[in-house]
Amino acid sequence: xxxxxxxxxxxxxxxxxxxxAGVSAQTVSRVLSGHPNVQERTRxxxxxxxxQLGYRRNNAAxxxxxxxxxxxxxxxxxxxxxxxxxxxxGIENAAREAGYTVNAAATSSLDTSAIEDxxxxxxxxxxxxxxxxxxxxxxxxxxxQLTESVPTVTIDGSRTSATEVxxxxxxxxxRLATQHLLDLGHxxxxxxxxxxxxxxxxxxxxxxxxxxxxxxxxxxxxxxxDWSPASGYRNxxxxxxxxxxxxxxxxxDEMAFGVIKALHETGRxxxxxxxxxxxxxxxxxxxxxxxxxxxxxxxxxxxxxxVTHLLRSIAAPGALPGPKSVEPRxxxxxxxxxxxxxxxxx
Numbered sequence: 469x470x471x472x473x474x475x476x477x478x479x480x481x482x483x484x485x486x487x488x489a490g491v492s493a494q495t496v497s498r499v500l501s502g503h504p505n506v507q508e509r510t511r512x513x514x515x516x517x518x519x520q521l522g523y524r525r526n527n528a529a530x531x532x533x534x535x536x537x538x539x540x541x542x543x544x545x546x547x548x549x550x551x552x553x554x555x556x557x558g559i560e561n562a563a564r565e566a567g568y569t570v571n572a573a574a575t576s577s578l579d580t581s582a583i584e585d586x587x588x589x590x591x592x593x594x595x596x597x598x599x600x601x602x603x604x605x606x607x608x609x610x611x612x613q614l615t616e617s618v619p620t621v622t623i624d625g626s627r628t629s630a631t632e633v634x635x636x637x638x639x640x641x642x643r644l645a646t647q648h649l650l651d652l653g654h655x656x657x658x659x660x661x662x663x664x665x666x667x668x669x670x671x672x673x674x675x676x677x678x679x680x681x682x683x684x685x686x687x688x689x690x691x692x693x694d695w696s697p698a699s700g701y702r703n704x705x706x707x708x709x710x711x712x713x714x715x716x717x718x719x720x721d722e723m724a725f726g727v728i729k730a731l732h733e734t735g736r737x738x739x740x741x742x743x744x745x746x747x748x749x750x751x752x753x754x755x756x757x758x759x760x761x762x763x764x765x766x767x768x769x770x771x772x773x774x775v776t777h778l779l780r781s782i783a784a785p786g787a788l789p790g791p792k793s794v795e796p797r798x799x800x801x802x803x804x805x806x807x808x809x810x811x812x813x814x
Contacts, residue, residue, distance in 0.1 A: 480521040482551045488517040497592040539569050539616075540778060541590030541598040543583065546574045550750045551767055552601070555623065558771025566779055571595055578665060580608045587614040597778040599623065599771075603667045619781035621774045634774045634794070638668045641763040641796040642675025645745040648761070648798055650683055650745065653734070653806045654715035658688045659728060660703045662695050662719040672719050672747065693719065697726035704730025708712055713742055714807045721746035721753045721762055728756065728803070739805035749799050759801035770794055 486493040491510060498506055499514040503590035521667060542559050544552055556572070561572045562703050566732045571593050573586035583602065588610075590598055597619040602624060604611070614620075623634050659676045662669030680687045692720055693699035700723030705715050708731045724746035736742050738758055746753060749764035773794065 484521055485514065485517045488521060494592065515775075520531065529684040537594040537596055538567060538608035539571055539593065539595050540775070541571045541593065543574060543586045543590070543598060543600050543602055544572060544574050545577050545578065545602045550752075551720075551748055551765070554750075554767035555601055555771045558768035559601075559775055560771075561768070562772035562775035565662060566775065568775075568779075569597075575602060578602060578605055580606050584608060584610045584614070587611065591618055595619070597782045599774045599778060601771075601774075603665065605665050605667075611792045619778060621778045621781065623770055623774050634770060634777055636765050636770065636796055637667070637679070637793045638671035638796075639675035641747055641765070642672040642717065643679045644796065644798045645747065645763050646676050646679040647683075648800070649715040649717065649743055649745060649804065650679070650685065652715075652804060654743065655807075656685045656688060658681060658707060658710075658713055659690045660693050660700060660707075660716065660718045660723055661690050662693060662723075664692065666695075669719055678718055688713075689773065690752045693723045695720050695723060697722050697729075699723060700726025701730045703727060705734060707731065707734045707742070708734030711798075715743045715804075716745070718746050721748040721750045721760060724760055724762070724803075725752070725756055728758075728760075739803050741805075743804040745804060753799075753803065754755050755805075758803045761801045761804040762799050764799050765796050766794060 482493045482496050486496045487508075489496065491514060495506070495510060496514050496517075499511050540559075540563055541554060544556060560570050571590060573589045575582040575586050583604065584598075587600075589597065591614060595618065598615075598621070600615075600620055600622040621634055646657050657680065659673060659675065661673045664670050664673070676690075677687055693703055693704040700718060700720075703723075704727035707716055708725065713736075716727060718727050724744055728744055731738055731742055731744075738744055744760070746760050746762040747765065748767075749762045753760040753762050
């Protein structure tokens with residue numbers, strides 16, 4: 469028999485339900501959120517405690533009776549990069565306009581276990597849906613279960629069997645950047661990539677290579693960065709010492725800033741000696757020196773579009789629409805120019 473709460477003045481909490489049912493508070497949360505893989509006997513014990521203590525009436529009536537928390541979750545990676553902040557802002561603004569609040573779960577890594585933990589935390593908070601704003605490098609049975617039980621949208625092109633995708637066409641971004649440099653008259657284009665565990669970095673590298681090959685141009689070895697300006701700087705020191713380099717496509721604006729700094733330090737002028745194109749079009753791109761030519765990604769629009777698609781999935785559970793691709797655009801500034809007619813100093 470379930471013991472009544474001794475403190476009549478205090479509404480019963482999850483800990484009271486857990487104590488009465490003889491389970492953990494996390495198990496109570498999983499039962500109340502409809503989490504998969506809870507034994508039926510355990511579920512019955514928890515629900516009996518909920519009914520006996522009145523937890524349903526005092527604490528969880530809105531969610532348990534209507535199944536609506538008016539909350540969505542977003543999984544992000546702990547990072548200081550500008551693009552992530554813009555995507556999150558777009559998600560929050562669109563959710564607020566739709567009458568939803570946003571709960572965030574940040575991961576310190578892209579390991580499967582870290583993403584499982586983030587998704588589990590959001591499911592325990594009764595979110596109605598999730599925006600997965602990190603690359604899903606590998607899936608797992610647990611991730612498949614979680615994305616089946618909670619409508620999920622990813623925004624980088626990765627997916628499980630139950631997720632919808634909203635993504636920028638990263639291969640097109642690379643083609644725009646590379647073709648711009650070829651059209652200026654450069655014989656070939658070097659590339660500083662993002663970390664290859666990120667699908668968008670791999671897609672940009674593929675788009676760069678495909679564009680060069682289609683034009684019959686030589687494909688230099690790719691130099692790998694990690695999205696940071698420091699990695700761009702390290703690669704820029706290498707590029708600045710290769711006499712034949714006249715054009716570089718860098719996979720992010722922040723890395724491009726590092727590349728430009730290193731080129732200046734090695735005595736290579738931008739764009740007189742080497743043209744540089746980035747990706748993202750963050751606010752600082754317009755104010756760098758020289759102002760950076762870049763491929764703009766509509767980060768806030770992506771976040772808002774992800775919310776629109778997620779709310780549609782919440783309203784029609786089980787539906788699995790095709791992926792939605794958002795087109796990037798080239799923004800030409802002063803960091804690119806035709807190559808010099810001669811390889812000598814000018």
